[in-house]
Amino acid sequence: MLKGDDMETAQATEPAVRLDRVEPAIADRSDPAAVAAVQVPPVFQVTGLSVTYGSHLALADVTMDIRSKAVTAFIGPSGCGKSTFIRCFNRLNDLIPSARVTGQVLYHEDDLYSPTVDPVEVRKLIGMVFQKPNPFPKSIYDNVAFGPRVLRRKDELDGRVEMALRRAALWDEVKDRLKTNALSLSGGQQQRLCIARCLAVEPDVILMDEPASALDPISTSAIEDLMHELKTDYTIVVVTHNMQQAARVAEMTAFFSVDVGEDGQRTGVLVEYDETQTIFTTPADPRTEGYVTGRFG
Amino acid sequence: MSTRDVELLRGDARPSLGSSGRRWGEDGIRALLLVCACVSVLTTLGIIIALVQPAIEFFREVNLIDFITGTRWAPLFKPSSFGVLPLISATLLLTFWAAVIFIPFGLGTAIFLSEYARPGVRRVLKPALEILAGIPTVVFGFFALVFFTPFLQDIGLGLETFNIVGAGVVIGVMLIPTVASISEDAMAAVPQDLRAGAYALGATRFHVATRVVVPSAFSGIIASYILAISRAIGETVIALIAAGTIARITFNPEEGAASMAAFIAATGVGDVPTGSIEYKTIFAVGLTLFVFTLVMNIFSTRLVRRYREVYE
Numbered sequence: 304m305l306k307g308d309d310m311e312t313a314q315a316t317e318p319a320v321r322l323d324r325v326e327p328a329i330a331d332r333s334d335p336a337a338v339a340a341v342q343v344p345p346v347f348q349v350t351g352l353s354v355t356y357g358s359h360l361a362l363a364d365v366t367m368d369i370r371s372k373a374v375t376a377f378i379g380p381s382g383c384g385k386s387t388f389i390r391c392f393n394r395l396n397d398l399i400p401s402a403r404v405t406g407q408v409l410y411h412e413d414d415l416y417s418p419t420v421d422p423v424e425v426r427k428l429i430g431m432v433f434q435k436p437n438p439f440p441k442s443i444y445d446n447v448a449f450g451p452r453v454l455r456r457k458d459e460l461d462g463r464v465e466m467a468l469r470r471a472a473l474w475d476e477v478k479d480r481l482k483t484n485a486l487s488l489s490g491g492q493q494q495r496l497c498i499a500r501c502l503a504v505e506p507d508v509i510l511m512d513e514p515a516s517a518l519d520p521i522s523t524s525a526i527e528d529l530m531h532e533l534k535t536d537y538t539i540v541v542v543t544h545n546m547q548q549a550a551r552v553a554e555m556t557a558f559f560s561v562d563v564g565e566d567g568q569r570t571g572v573l574v575e576y577d578e579t580q581t582i583f584t585t586p587a588d589p590r591t592e593g594y595v596t597g598r599f600g
Numbered sequence: 601m602s603t604r605d606v607e608l609l610r611g612d613a614r615p616s617l618g619s620s621g622r623r624w625g626e627d628g629i630r631a632l633l634l635v636c637a638c639v640s641v642l643t644t645l646g647i648i649i650a651l652v653q654p655a656i657e658f659f660r661e662v663n664l665i666d667f668i669t670g671t672r673w674a675p676l677f678k679p680s681s682f683g684v685l686p687l688i689s690a691t692l693l694l695t696f697w698a699a700v701i702f703i704p705f706g707l708g709t710a711i712f713l714s715e716y717a718r719p720g721v722r723r724v725l726k727p728a729l730e731i732l733a734g735i736p737t738v739v740f741g742f743f744a745l746v747f748f749t750p751f752l753q754d755i756g757l758g759l760e761t762f763n764i765v766g767a768g769v770v771i772g773v774m775l776i777p778t779v780a781s782i783s784e785d786a787m788a789a790v791p792q793d794l795r796a797g798a799y800a801l802g803a804t805r806f807h808v809a810t811r812v813v814v815p816s817a818f819s820g821i822i823a824s825y826i827l828a829i830s831r832a833i834g835e836t837v838i839a840l841i842a843a844g845t846i847a848r849i850t851f852n853p854e855e856g857a858a859s860m861a862a863f864i865a866a867t868g869v870g871d872v873p874t875g876s877i878e879y880k881t882i883f884a885v886g887l888t889l890f891v892f893t894l895v896m897n898i899f900s901t902r903l904v905r906r907y908r909e910v911y912e
């Protein structure tokens with residue numbers, strides 16, 4: 304497994320070669336910005352992170368960095384702890400009484416799990432989009448305005464709502480019916496509304512847990528386009544079980560798998576973390592190769 | 601082709617799709633269940649008939665308009681007067697004071713149980729509420745008369761022994777579990793996704809409770825309030841014991857006044873001769889009370905339907 308530092312060196316010494324080997328699906332990542340991004344300090348540095356639910360060790364000893372202003376994808380079989388892991392970045396596991404997180408997550412330089420950190424403040428900076436679109440049973444406008452209202456940023460509310468909806472590529476579809484109930488939108492529109500709702504808070508990072516897995520192919524590609532759009536301004540972490548999606552949208556990909564202990568306990572582990580193209584073309588670990596080729600073949 | 605297929609083709613052994621004889625057990629159970637369902641319907645019909653019959657006779661002797669608009673209720677005095685407004689006003693005042701208690705405390709309890717309480721606290725609080733809900737109303741009535749009213753007098757309020765505020769507040773306390781339990785059920789039905797979505801936007805627990813959970817559970821919360829109001833309107837024993845039997849129009853909560861239900865109970869156990877006009881007043885007031893509750897129920901079904909949120 305490559306650690307962040309090793310990877311940067313590898314990237315710096317032979318970037319051209321890497322990019323030449325890019326598959327057509329990944330080719331649009333050859334822009335220099337993505338390469339330059341490697342030099343920027345990581346947004347998150349995760350060290351020795353484990354999560355237990357009660358006595359069940361669900362995720363063990365994950366160490367990885369999350370690159371700034373790029374898309375990082377988590378892939379792996381279901382139950383390997385991808386959702387559990389992504390929820391560690393915005394302290395959403397705090398809502399699950401049985402969950403216990405150990406290890407360290409640094410956000411820029413700050414320890415997210417230090418006792419002085421307020422999870423509410425964390426979530427203002429680190430937004431999240433869920434697998435199933437979860438708009439509130441309120442109007443479209445009130446959904447997007449929810450964040451600014453609870454954060455008492457009520458100046459220019461109309462402008463904030465419009466901006467967020469525009470960035471989520473939803474404005475043109477809903478601008479004439481902002482007062483209608485959000486549940487009247489299609490699934491794909493609801494998910495873009497949830498993205499708009501998240502953008503209205505002006506976060507730094509957007510976490511997405513299988514944001515397109517409940518959507519039709521057209522909506523899925525709209526969401527993927529959106530990720531491309533947004534990564535110029537936001538750091539994006541996305542869980543997906545769709546490998547083509549990871550290949551299309553992500554600069555970096557982490558492959559997780561499940562270790563089954565003697566007692567039958569299933570524990571998620573990080574198998575391999577690298578440039579997306581490496582994961583898909585020349586993975587270092589046979590388990591990654593098996594999973595990736597299995598899914599593509 | 602198997603022999604069975606051949607048989608089928610020939611039509612010899614074609615299986616019958618008709619009933620293989622009447623299932624008597626099935627019919628018997630059906631009849632039994634129908635009887636169960638009919639008991640409540642028939643009882644309701646019986647009550648209406650029993651109410652309406654003497655009430656009609658009452659209104660032969662007393663003008664309906666005088667009854668509805670009259671401000672003096674004195675059926676036992678000479679000259680008698682049958683204005684029901686004093687009873688209605690006392691009923692509504694008791695309901696008002698009850699609502700002042702159960703609206704905030706019932707909802708607050710529900711929010712606490714559903715959004716704030718740790719599992720351990722919940723395990724203690726829920727049974728405690730159920731005990732409160734199981735206390736007979738007569739106990740609440742005496743609690744109001746011998747404990748709560750004297751307590752309010754001790755802290756300097758100039759209450760009469762029988763008074764509206766003491767009775768109303770105790771009715772409100774009695775109804776807290778009803779409101780809390782129905783409202784909490786409605787809140788428990790709010791999908792966890794919505795809470796997670798709100799927390800992920802940087803909402804505090806209070807914001808999640810007040811801006812997501814309560815609005816989403818609004819129809820259930822309203823339903824709990826309406827049920828509690830209906831029960832407060834019909835509450836008899838507490839009103840009788842703690843608010844007294846004097847029929848009068850008063851807006852001073854320190855004074856006592858007889859509600860509709862209290863009047864019916866007091867007169868019903870008294871020795872008014874069957875068939876007399878005093879006897880018939882019971883039914884006229886009973887019918888009025890019935891109309892109130894009916895209107896509340898219709899109102900509540902409308903309101904609940906209107907505010908029902910759809911979670912896909």
Ligand SMILES: Nc1ncnc2c1ncn2[C@@H]1O[C@H](COP(=O)(O)OP(=O)(O)O)[C@@H](O)[C@H]1O
Nearest residue numbers: 356361380381382383384385386387388399569
């Ligand atoms: N709220 C929870 N309570 C208890 N166990 C959980 C909870 N959420 C997830 N788990 C367990 O953690 C493991 C990883 O789950 P999850 O993170 O949802 O995996 P993935 O998203 O990769 O499918 C599973 O074994 C699951 O049963």
Ligand SMILES: [Mg+2]
Nearest residue numbers: 385386387512
């Ligand atoms: Mg998951």
